[in-house]
Amino acid sequence: MSGRRKEKRVMRAPEYLGQPRYAGDDGDGHRPVSGFMFQGQATSLPLPREQAAALGRRLPLVTWPSLTAAMLELATSISGLGLAVFLFIHMGLLSSVLLGAQSMDALGAFLERYYLLHAMAPLLILLLLAHVLLVTRKAPTTFRQQWILMRQLRRIGHLDTWTWAFQVVSGAALLVFASIHLWTALTDLPIEAVKSADRVSTYLWFDIPFVLMVVGHACVGLYRIAVKWGLLSRRGAYGALVALMAVALALEFAIVSTFYGLGGGL
Amino acid sequence: MTRIMTDVLVIGAGLAGERVAIEAAAHGYQVIVLSLVPPRRSHSTAAQGGMQAALGNMAMSQGDSADVHFEDTVKGADWGCDQDVARLFVNLAPIAVRQMAYWGVPWNRVVAGPRQLPDGQMVEESLEKEGLIAARNFGGTKKWRACFCSDGTGHSLVYTMDNVALQLGVHVHDRAEALALIHDGQRCYGAIVRDLRSGELRTYVARATVIATGGHGRIYGHSTNAVINEGTGMAVALDTGVVPLGNMEAVQFHPTGVVPGDILVTEGCRGDGGYLLDKDEHRFMPDYEPEKKELASRDVVSRRMVYHMRQGYGVESPYGPHLWLDIRHLGREHIEKNLRDVAEICRDFLGIDPLHQLIPVRPTQHYSMGGVRTDIDGAGYGLAGLYAAGEAACWDLHGFNRLGGNSLAETIVMGMVVGRTIARDIASSEFALSEGVIRSATMQVEERLRGLASYGLEYVYDLRQRMSDILMEKVGVFRNGRQLTEAVEELLELDERAKHLGLLSSGRGPNPEVSAALRLPGMIRLAITIAYGALQRTESRGSHYREDYPARDDANWLKRTLATWPPDADLPHLSYESVRITELPPGERGYGEAVAVAGKEGARV
Amino acid sequence: MSRRTLTFSIFRYNPYDPEFEPRMQEYVLEETPRMTLFTALTDIREKLDPSLQFDFVCRSAVCGSCALLVNGRPRLACRTRTDEIPRRITLHPLPFFRLIGDLSVDTGSWFAQMAGRVQSWVHTTRPFDPASEEGRMSNEQALAIYELDRCIECGCCLAACATAHMRDDFLGAAGLLRIARFLIDPRDQRTDGDFFEVVGTDEGVFGCVGLLACHDYCPKNLPLMTQLAYLRRKLALASLRPPLRWILRQIARRVA
Numbered sequence A: 001m002s003g004r005r006k007e008k009r010v011m012r013a014p015e016y017l018g019q020p021r022y023a024g025d026d027g028d029g030h031r032p033v034s035g036f037m038f039q040g041q042a043t044s045l046p047l048p049r050e051q052a053a054a055l056g057r058r059l060p061l062v063t064w065p066s067l068t069a070a071m072l073e074l075a076t077s078i079s080g081l082g083l084a085v086f087l088f089i090h091m092g093l094l095s096s097v098l099l100g101a102q103s104m105d106a107l108g109a110f111l112e113r114y115y116l117l118h119a120m121a122p123l124l125i126l127l128l129l130a131h132v133l134l135v136t137r138k139a140p141t142t143f144r145q146q147w148i149l150m151r152q153l154r155r156i157g158h159l160d161t162w163t164w165a166f167q168v169v170s171g172a173a174l175l176v177f178a179s180i181h182l183w184t185a186l187t188d189l190p191i192e193a194v195k196s197a198d199r200v201s202t203y204l205w206f207d208i209p210f211v212l213m214v215v216g217h218a219c220v221g222l223y224r225i226a227v228k229w230g231l232l233s234r235r236g237a238y239g240a241l242v243a244l245m246a247v248a249l250a251l252e253f254a255i256v257s258t259f260y261g262l263g264g265g266l
Numbered sequence B: 001m002t003r004i005m006t007d008v009l010v011i012g013a014g015l016a017g018e019r020v021a022i023e024a025a026a027h028g029y030q031v032i033v034l035s036l037v038p039p040r041r042s043h044s045t046a047a048q049g050g051m052q053a054a055l056g057n058m059a060m061s062q063g064d065s066a067d068v069h070f071e072d073t074v075k076g077a078d079w080g081c082d083q084d085v086a087r088l089f090v091n092l093a094p095i096a097v098r099q100m101a102y103w104g105v106p107w108n109r110v111v112a113g114p115r116q117l118p119d120g121q122m123v124e125e126s127l128e129k130e131g132l133i134a135a136r137n138f139g140g141t142k143k144w145r146a147c148f149c150s151d152g153t154g155h156s157l158v159y160t161m162d163n164v165a166l167q168l169g170v171h172v173h174d175r176a177e178a179l180a181l182i183h184d185g186q187r188c189y190g191a192i193v194r195d196l197r198s199g200e201l202r203t204y205v206a207r208a209t210v211i212a213t214g215g216h217g218r219i220y221g222h223s224t225n226a227v228i229n230e231g232t233g234m235a236v237a238l239d240t241g242v243v244p245l246g247n248m249e250a251v252q253f254h255p256t257g258v259v260p261g262d263i264l265v266t267e268g269c270r271g272d273g274g275y276l277l278d279k280d281e282h283r284f285m286p287d288y289e290p291e292k293k294e295l296a297s298r299d300v301v302s303r304r305m306v307y308h309m310r311q312g313y314g315v316e317s318p319y320g321p322h323l324w325l326d327i328r329h330l331g332r333e334h335i336e337k338n339l340r341d342v343a344e345i346c347r348d349f350l351g352i353d354p355l356h357q358l359i360p361v362r363p364t365q366h367y368s369m370g371g372v373r374t375d376i377d378g379a380g381y382g383l384a385g386l387y388a389a390g391e392a393a394c395w396d397l398h399g400f401n402r403l404g405g406n407s408l409a410e411t412i413v414m415g416m417v418v419g420r421t422i423a424r425d426i427a428s429s430e431f432a433l434s435e436g437v438i439r440s441a442t443m444q445v446e447e448r449l450r451g452l453a454s455y456g457l458e459y460v461y462d463l464r465q466r467m468s469d470i471l472m473e474k475v476g477v478f479r480n481g482r483q484l485t486e487a488v489e490e491l492l493e494l495d496e497r498a499k500h501l502g503l504l505s506s507g508r509g510p511n512p513e514v515s516a517a518l519r520l521p522g523m524i525r526l527a528i529t530i531a532y533g534a535l536q537r538t539e540s541r542g543s544h545y546r547e548d549y550p551a552r553d554d555a556n557w558l559k560r561t562l563a564t565w566p567p568d569a570d571l572p573h574l575s576y577e578s579v580r581i582t583e584l585p586p587g588e589r590g591y592g593e594a595v596a597v598a599g600k601e602g603a604r605v
Numbered sequence C: 001m002s003r004r005t006l007t008f009s010i011f012r013y014n015p016y017d018p019e020f021e022p023r024m025q026e027y028v029l030e031e032t033p034r035m036t037l038f039t040a041l042t043d044i045r046e047k048l049d050p051s052l053q054f055d056f057v058c059r060s061a062v063c064g065s066c067a068l069l070v071n072g073r074p075r076l077a078c079r080t081r082t083d084e085i086p087r088r089i090t091l092h093p094l095p096f097f098r099l100i101g102d103l104s105v106d107t108g109s110w111f112a113q114m115a116g117r118v119q120s121w122v123h124t125t126r127p128f129d130p131a132s133e134e135g136r137m138s139n140e141q142a143l144a145i146y147e148l149d150r151c152i153e154c155g156c157c158l159a160a161c162a163t164a165h166m167r168d169d170f171l172g173a174a175g176l177l178r179i180a181r182f183l184i185d186p187r188d189q190r191t192d193g194d195f196f197e198v199v200g201t202d203e204g205v206f207g208c209v210g211l212l213a214c215h216d217y218c219p220k221n222l223p224l225m226t227q228l229a230y231l232r233r234k235l236a237l238a239s240l241r242p243p244l245r246w247i248l249r250q251i252a253r254r255v256a
């Protein structure tokens, strides 16, 4: 066997030289062992009395910190789910335009008559705000975290890590897009096909990325809910993601192009 | 230099070491365990097959008892073991298995109902035993007795053991290597240890010191043992000049380690009808053993394979000569179902599809029956305050051939015994520490380190390669006077050269070259002890086979070799002690060369 | 098998040698048949550079010592054949763990503190009776526990998980798996509440954002996704019980 060696300096400081990785590590790598030590005969190993008593007594099921952690986790997924469901209802309503401008106007008038929109909009905005607050607990908010995430993405190029990064980026973008959209839609009531068509054909450069972002974010979000909570198998969830995304994108673009057509763009 | 004081110092965090630590900690003593690697990476983790204990829960183990287990063990040992030790062992083994279950080992359990054995026989597991610990078949045993956890018996045992050690507050200092014992020729006071994280030396002072460092497989070039099993624990004991190693010439080989990597593939391959082929793809076993063919016993097959390769029929490869194992004709269904592990090893590590390709194999060192000689309580000979356990010890349960599955059981049973002995001894003994003793031990180690940095003539890996070649070739499965003499001479020459080891690298910090160079002289001395013991033992017993003395010789050799290496001696000093026979007088083994039992050596060992 | 020449680009750093700066070093080696990274690295150490640090113990994928980044992906080096990867091979030590030198990292200490944090042992008040037969258990149950006991503490799941890199105190998939193992063990008398204390937090299962890299890179193919989801469901549902009980009690009081 033959061989040779060659050297190349790397200027990048290695990431491995961090501080001790956990509390109680005194730096020499020995196991931290305080806190759960007791003595007894190994061959029968009776527990010391206090420990045995603690096991026998039923502890309060949960304490506040862990209770809130669990509830916030549930709330995050529920807020995302709520927004995604809203998006699909919203898409369903908008697709009335595919049947013609009149049917959309009729729908708009109906919503207006019963003040459905006025009732829904504040709730929706609250939900959106809640969602944003909840997800920022986990999203990489500091520069250090973002840098770590980017390094990891570059290095292992793992698909599901990418989808999460996409969630973060698209979410941040949506914060802007959705605010503008809500502003324009809600300040120009009632909903009428002509007005929308007007907006779409003028601001197409806004609508296309918006649609891509929102559909992507919602579908990937649903996929993530499914795998995180184990509702579907990995394969199943992935299939569902692709199918849902295809249908939603097709429908949204049908809607947008109809508006564009109505607005005289075609 | 940092000094650490403790009641009990256990060198080695395999099953044996941790079990000693647990017992001692449970008796209220402070215990520190040293290990080259984190405890859960110790070699014990790699044992897949099972742990022998006569529970008698299976249909195929009905009628099993400690007595039957005893008989199997003594016959397996070729009467080279101490029978009082074997008796103690078989009586405690079931307790050990049950305690491990209590601590959390997920042993496979008995499922009631009829089932078919691989050989087609139908058996009925009884409803009465449902949910109790199950067992599988193992080579050389009358009954099914090897308790197991799917394919990870050692893994589950080690993880559970380490959990309990953690629970009991046993301190583990991993990545630490014991380099020398602190002793005054009468008593052991601890060890000088090198920290493998930083390369620094530390002193551990202890009232009791335990050697539980596992086997020495890696001094042989090709071994199924983990790469850290270099026999350093035995070497530091030999280094004292007063602690004897027992039966070092008793080394077990396994016929089928794959090439390269020496990973063990199960004997089931041959049991189920696999062939061994040479470089011409000729099936050679029938030429030597017309009756048993590939199914002759382990040691016989190993010897025939080596002989055939020596005749020039080995397949040349960059990793040395090997032979082929052929299981292609067994068919896809059989291989995927019954030999799944083998298929996985072939695919993952060799990139070979055993359905269509030949598997490169050769006989490979597997287990060391010899080790630090202890009495039945686990106290080492020669130094007070020194103990040994596990594969590193010669408690003498295994004699000249270890039974598959007995070594996992030994580590745990012996651990219990040694832990208790220590608790007893510490309570009753005085401990007076002398600074001079510590200083001289420290200076000796520092001297070795300085030597490395200054001489620089010999390269450690060259010498190591040479040593293992000599062992493999001349002290392997086949031994004879001429080659053993050569081996001893050549190894002595290496011993001399090893005094001039130098370094190619800077040697700073936890440098691996320094570690290797510190270990090598001890390894060479172990090698000499093995070769020299084998040269003197002019008989064949168990795994020790002399071509020039092919028969067992109970009249002269029903005794154990004890080797010490006095300071400044050129050769180890050998003495002998008789083995204790309490119940079963020497007789026919019943599965030796003449009557190898086909297919019975089935499971992975 | 045609012979290739392999170029290894290996991360080198010895924190104990002041003259030793972090660098990538190249080694060129002739490929031999059935070569693995174990054989290759051993060769490099013995023939080209005796100072190269790396860890192998079992070299048969059972001890978990040898995980590395091979071209950026966490893998067990001993189970990586050179013929499955391109001829330019970049090796880095596992990130996340503290570096000891070159390719060697301190996984052992991390896993030991993890075991301490999750109290990784069977908690029971029942004493062991050496004289009586073992407690019974169904074989399915034993197999289910064994399935979760198979983790070899290699650290690939932590090295692959971006969350673990971002939060130092995260238990990681391996720690959560360990909890799941004791949760299903009938010998362990800890209640759901006891487990909740340990993992029902942002350092525990709620710190996981479901990146699934752990699942995809676990060399033992452990069912990490399923187990993480199981814990998440179990603990989140458990958290709903007290408030629901409170509400019910209020309603009952109103009605009465």
Ligand SMILES: Cc1cc2nc3c(=O)[nH]c(=O)nc-3n(C[C@H](O)[C@H](O)[C@H](O)COP(=O)(O)OP(=O)(O)OC[C@H]3O[C@@H](n4cnc5c(N)ncnc54)[C@H](O)[C@@H]3O)c2cc1C
Pocket (backbone or CB within 6 Å): B011, B012, B013, B014, B015, B016, B017, B034, B035, B036, B037, B039, B042, B043, B044, B045, B046, B047, B048, B049, B050, B051, B052, B154, B176, B177, B178, B179, B212, B213, B214, B215, B224, B225, B226, B228, B229, B232, B233, B264, B366, B367, B389, B390, B391, B392, B404, B405, B406, B407, B408, B409, B411, B604, B605
């Ligand atoms: C492939 C294979 C399969 C096997 N299968 C079975 C089986 O199915 N059934 C069975 O009964 N037996 C089996 N065996 C044998 C059995 O695994 C071993 O004999 C047993 O595990 C040895 O345990 P131990 O505790 O003595 O040593 P080990 O588990 O080897 O532990 C040795 C410890 O000592 C430490 N150490 C070593 N030197 C030093 C030093 N100088 N300083 C500090 N620490 C040190 C190491 O770090 C390690 O922690 C098998 C063996 C092999 C090779």
Ligand code: HEM
Pocket (backbone or CB within 6 Å): A076, A077, A078, A079, A080, A081, A083, A084, A085, A087, A128, A131, A132, A135, A136, A138, A139, A167, A168, A170, A171, A172, A173, A174, A175, A176, A178, A214, A217, A218, A220, A221, A222, A224, A225, A228, C209
């Ligand atoms: C407006 C600003 C928004 C921001 C900043 C944002 C941000 C994020 C982020 C960072 C995540 C990842 C959270 C995690 O996995 O831990 C996420 C998840 C999610 N988002 Fe949004 N999002 C926004 C709007 C929306 C909208 C409009 C929808 C629906 C159409 C939506 C649906 C979801 C869903 C379903 C999830 C998955 C929740 C989970 O994993 O539990 N989000 N969002």
Ligand code: HEM
Pocket (backbone or CB within 6 Å): A087, A090, A094, A117, A120, A121, A124, A178, A181, A182, A184, A185, A186, A191, A195, A196, A197, A199, A200, A207, A210, A211, A214, A252, A256
């Ligand atoms: C109650 C509040 C909302 C109202 C009244 C509303 C109304 C409308 C209307 C009228 C249109 C047609 C196009 C236009 O007029 O610009 C539209 C399009 C769209 N809306 Fe909304 N919307 C609301 C909330 C949201 C939210 C929260 C989202 C997602 C974050 C969203 C996503 C979209 C998308 C993707 C389109 C199609 C693309 C486009 O035409 O811009 N809407 N909405």
Ligand code: SF4
Pocket (backbone or CB within 6 Å): C150, C151, C152, C153, C154, C155, C156, C157, C158, C173, C174, C177, C214, C217, C218, C219, C220, C221, C222
């Ligand atoms: S869970 Fe898998 S990847 Fe993680 S440490 Fe265990 S074996 Fe390794």
Ligand code: F3S
Pocket (backbone or CB within 6 Å): C157, C160, C161, C162, C163, C164, C172, C173, C207, C208, C209, C210, C211, C212, C213, C214, C215, C228
């Ligand atoms: S990669 Fe990390 S975020 Fe969760 S699913 Fe696995 S632990």
Ligand code: FES
Pocket (backbone or CB within 6 Å): C055, C056, C057, C058, C059, C060, C061, C062, C063, C064, C065, C066, C067, C076, C077, C078, C079
């Ligand atoms: S060396 Fe043990 S897993 Fe690779």
